Amino acid sequence: MDILYFIVQQTMFFAIPLLIVALGGMFSERSGVVNIALEGIMVMGGFFGIGFMHIFESRMSGQPLLLLALLVAGVSGALFSLLHAFASINLKADQTISGTALNMFAPAFVVFVARMVQGVQQIQFKDTFHINKVPVLGSIPVIGPLLFQNSYVTTYVGLGIAILSGIVINKTRFGLRLRACGEHPQAADSVGINVYKIRYAGVMISGALAGIGGLVFIVPTSTNFNATVAGYGFLALAVLIFGQWRTNKIIAAAFFFGIMKTLASAYSGIPVIRDLPISNEIYKMIPYIATLVILAFSSKNSQAPRAEGIPYDKGSR
Amino acid sequence: GTKSNNGTKDNTGNGTEATATPEATATTEASGSDQYEIALITDIGTIDDKSFNQGAWEGVEAYAKENNKTYKYYKPTEKSDEAYVTSIELAIKGGAKIIVCPGYMFEVPVHTEQAKYPDVKFVILDGVPHEEGSTTADVAANSYSIFYAEQEAGFLAGYAIVKEGYTKLGFMGGIAVPAVIRYGYGFAQGAEYAAKELGLAAGSVDLKYTYVGNFDATPDNQAKAASWYNEGTEVIFACGGAVGNSVMKAAEAAGKKVIGVDVDQATESDTVITSSMKNLKKSVSDALGTFYTNAFPGGKSVTLDATTEGVELPMDTSKFAKFTKDDYTAIYDKIVKKEVTILNDTTALDKDGKVIADASGLPLENVKVQMVK
């Protein structure tokens, strides 16, 4: 049982950032803009979020600081993503161009600024956020240790974002319009929806969530930020596609990936798996191979947004 | 992230110690000219990486500031002999008279350059110049090679921790590079030695042992450490740059302990019980000193160990309850006097006289090594 709790708790640290960022990607792509800049935006969000903590940790601590930092990360991600929005919406450029540019720009910029400001590349933060056990909830049998012990508030933020995303996409006017813009922008335009505005909104939400995801990625797993999110932006992109651009499937995909990654790192603690004659590197490969195999059997009907990647041009029919 | 995937190798840099660098930028103002006498070439990591680069850089900085010398570091474009050669030549162009090269990767490049620039001095850490494809050391008169007995530092940590009463240990190396291996072997032998002293039963000390495959803070590393702690491991020797940050994170969550590496990491996290240190800073600073006093020990290769205070545990900042300063002095003495033999990566041999493949081949009785591959 303990080992199960442990795996679930641990899975959160992998799955939640992937989830948040992939959901961000969903908003962008379902509005019609491919966003391969998630990685770069995560770096920016991580940088400003951690930077904020670093500056303010002398004055405050605990959950308020973390929540404020999340806000900062989200805002900076959203602002950074404006560059992508501008290029791919206003300039109608190929959307991989600005995505690639942003991915390259972010780490270079972060190293440059960090070195200029503090001389050191890494930004340090004090972890005053770890939750050993959530009061009351943490004591509920089974559920308590599964979800409310050894966690970070980011876990709940992430789950909240997931639920909220599902609702926004499927139940609100904005969601309906966003989906229309990603599938058939001419149709949206013909009923008076401002496709450009909606796409801006989609990209900025993706920026905000990717920024938050950057911070959420770092807080539970390190004690400093070093200009990288280790390729998790690209993994989130994979989760997004794996999840067929649909909220519930993205949640499933993120947790699938999270569990596989956890098993790959923590297999030595799991009695049955430990004794198998399989090496570390093979375990590391398993999540990726499993994804490939599952995709091979489940991709016949892709549900990619139809207008994804195509710049919207009012004049074209 | 083209670059984020490129994640640099040794990018550790746990924080506080890294305050070294603000002054690094200050060198600009210090020098009106664009000439810098003392140069350091980083390997692909950075000067705040908690490893060779940072330790060496601190040494450069300490000496240069005290003696009012100009100094500067250079970062190669990639990790290859030619790139290092290019950087060395860039440094010489920048006026370098003595160049510090941290890491065994510099062995071939320094060998090339020591011949090409006989007027420039080279200090190579953890390596010895040799020709490509050969292993025969060829230290020219303008080169000085320094090794460290990491196994002794590791031994001290292993000894202290078992003396402190811990019996469920972990070793998480970054990549199996020689220095990391020496730390690990030393750690296991130190634990064994203490267990023997305490008269513990055979196999009563557990040691989980792995190399994680990188020097980064990643969720994977954090998860691995967390799973060890979850299984009962009490203390992990985190021996791989930023890997330590992930291990500390896991320790904080689990309420367990961490042993730091290379430099004193006590300020990184309250979970750091002690650090297994080698004195990079002092050795580099000393080497620079010899150059300016015309006593450059060119042509030599030395191994700094306990006898020269090349290794240590920072007893002032360590959070031991039982293991006392006296215990420390006593064991340090024994090491200095060579009363204990500590095998390293080249001297630990198996029955057939071949270098052992991994730590499970070490001749241990009380410590049970479980290799996690």
Add this chain to the structure above:
Amino acid sequence: MKKQKFELSKGGKDFLASIVAIAAGLLFGLIILLFSNARQAFPAFGMILKGGFTDGLSGLAQVFYLSTPIILTGLSVGFAFKTGLFNIGSSGQFTCGAFAAVYIGVKWTFLPGGVHWIVALIGALIAGAIWGMVPGILKAVANVNEVITSIMMNYIGMYLVNILIVKYVYDPIKSQSVPVAKSAIIPKLGLDKIFHSNNINISIFIAILAVIIIYIVLNKTTFGYELKACGLSPEASRYAGINAKRNIILSMTIAGALSGLGGGLLYLAGSGKYLQVLDVLAPQGFNGISVALLGMSNPIGILFAGLFIGHITVGGNNIQLYNFVPEIVDIIISTIIYFGAFALLIKSLFDRFRRRPSEAAAVKEEK
């Protein structure tokens, strides 16, 4: 496609747009330099511009050395782009190619001198091809999005190569691959003497050869006609009886082979570069995306884009003499790529200057 009498060809306009983007990127770089250290900004900027020409021929050798692998990964990405595929898996293909080359270079010493390096490069080519083929097959057969499979293949390739290095070509003392046999090093043909550098060998010519071959394949052959048709309209190609599945697989395979070759060329260059057991994706693959975009997926454009990036990377390395971090070069390159997004705007502005009745169609071309 064909040049018109009174207007710039599409290629010409692309070129013009690239020049504007490069200028904008450099300007931005200059601003950053001025911002961080005004006193040395201009000499440093000059050094970036001078790039590979700073140190005479050896600087040029350095440019060629840095450019060669990214020209190939750029070609790989660009080639797949032309067929409508986004090969984000260049990194894994590169790594597999590199390993195959090193493996053959280390182990197959029975091969005679003049042949060994060629076999090793062919090995790299094949390994990369296999790695590219997998996403191609999955796309063709099971309709799996190649972006996600390529990302997965990057990681699988990286971990697999890590296992293989340790198993077959590991130097445990240095925790890297053992050096390849001398006979596996790509010949220098005296270029090292001319350029005063160990970096140089004939691999830049191999890269140029690859560029030419890809250019011819894409623009002069029926195979290229088919590939581009598949890229532009998969449905119409199917209608026309073009075997789209076969072409997807072939395209990814060729793209993979190019990346793999890039890996082989880098690790057989004799520059003292060794395979590391590291959980980090090879950056050359991702840089390939930049090169392909900068070169507008045109093989010739990619050649120059690769050389240009090599050139200013050398410049960026040199500005350390002025106390700047070399990351500035990444900032410049990413800005240039970003301004590549303005290409449409620049081109339509250009068109507005030379409007002619017959040019309505030229505008359409850009849609």
Add this chain to the structure above:
Amino acid sequence: MEYVIEMNHITKEFGNFKALDDVTLCVKKGEVHALLGENGAGKSTLMSVLFGLYQAEQGEIKINGNPVKINNPNDANNLNIGMVHQHFKLVHNFTVLESIVLGRETVNGGFLKMDEARKKVVELSEHYKLKIDPDSYISDITVGMQQRVEILKMLYCDNEILIFDEPTAVLTPQEIDELMKIMKNLVEEGKSIIFISHKLNEIKAVANRCTVLRKGKYIGTIDVETATRETMSEMMVGRKVNFNLEKAEEKLGDVTLKVEGLSIMAKGSHKKVVNDVSFEVKRGEIVCIAGIDGNGQSELVYGITGLMPLQSGRIEVNGKDITKDSIRKRSLAGMAHIPEDRHKHGLVLDYNLQQNAVLQTYFEPRFQRHGFIRFDAVREYARKLIKQYDIRSSQDENSITRGMSGGNQQKVIIARELDRDPDIVLAVQPTRGLDVGATEYIHRQLIKQRDNGKAVLLISLELDEVMDVSDRILVIYEGEIVADLDPKSVTVQELGLYMSGSKRKIAN
């Protein structure tokens, strides 16, 4: 004035091309006002200006006598103007209900209130007899139903001025009748309608007045009741048009295409969309497959040409079994295909004219040597086709086909397919959306093919075309051939009955 809409002196340019040149359109309240013109005359553009999708460079618009600025569809909507577009603007994975409310959602704090909307939609659909299922997905419903959705979209926001841009191009005769009735209903309720069509009989049937455009210019407005078809078409094309196709007697030869027991499964379901279909086409005849859209005719053609896998059955061309052959092999066996969707299948839109001209033949020795394209040969060939088939475009063989007009795009395809001298031509709705001139031209080409002793299989939704062109009619209903008829001895009304499944007759 009694005009609800006045569009005065409208000029609209695309680049330096004048799509509309001083055009005037006045619509009275409560009338159906037809807009007539050849392909590219500017009808859709004019309506887009009225609907706010484009902004005119010159001219003014008055609604109910008040000058207005219509900058986007919202403005149009606020002025109670609604439009059914020539190419439907529906999102494939939206439900009917979602499609209707898109853009005019009722919400509560941002949350959709679908129940209210559903009530209103159901009421509207009952009131106007526009049968729909609010919960079906757009991709699952027929084109006819999609059109009803488009109409409901307009009615849902209480539009008073309704624009129908070529609504009948995709409908069956019965559906067209129904639509006419609906339009009359709407007008009776006081709404005003602008109706675009190439079909004069439709205009005759429903419109009160008609404005004619030609090449972006205003030609005139006439009273439909008093005008003849001839005058209208003359105004439209600027010359006299011959409506009667001359056809020689058929001279039947061997069987060219033989289809036996063909069945095809729908994609992703277990329904047979084509069920045990057998027929033959002989040299020298035009066989037409008539049927309401969505009864399996597209799939039947895809099955024959190899674009879709068969579940069972056998196909022969000139006596040779090609059932298992690839698309390429079928084409080499003498099969040509003028596809239903010229943008999706017929052309690589970003290739230029010459590249598209050899789409089916680029690999032949005359166009390549050792895998290298013979550019000269390709260019010469394209020039020949351009001359022979009178294909018009701005840069001749170098024109990118995306920028060519629909009619000329279709000509490229027809030229390419017919010039290969195929034994059997599968022509699927070859004149869809084309004007009379172009339609006539294409019909002549098909007949010429037949007269040269080749076989033609024509798939058409338009009964006029079916009756005029074919030598034999096969009616398809729910994937089965339900009748084999002679066009000379069957009436349009009868044909309609077969198509709607209420009658069956298998001749052979």
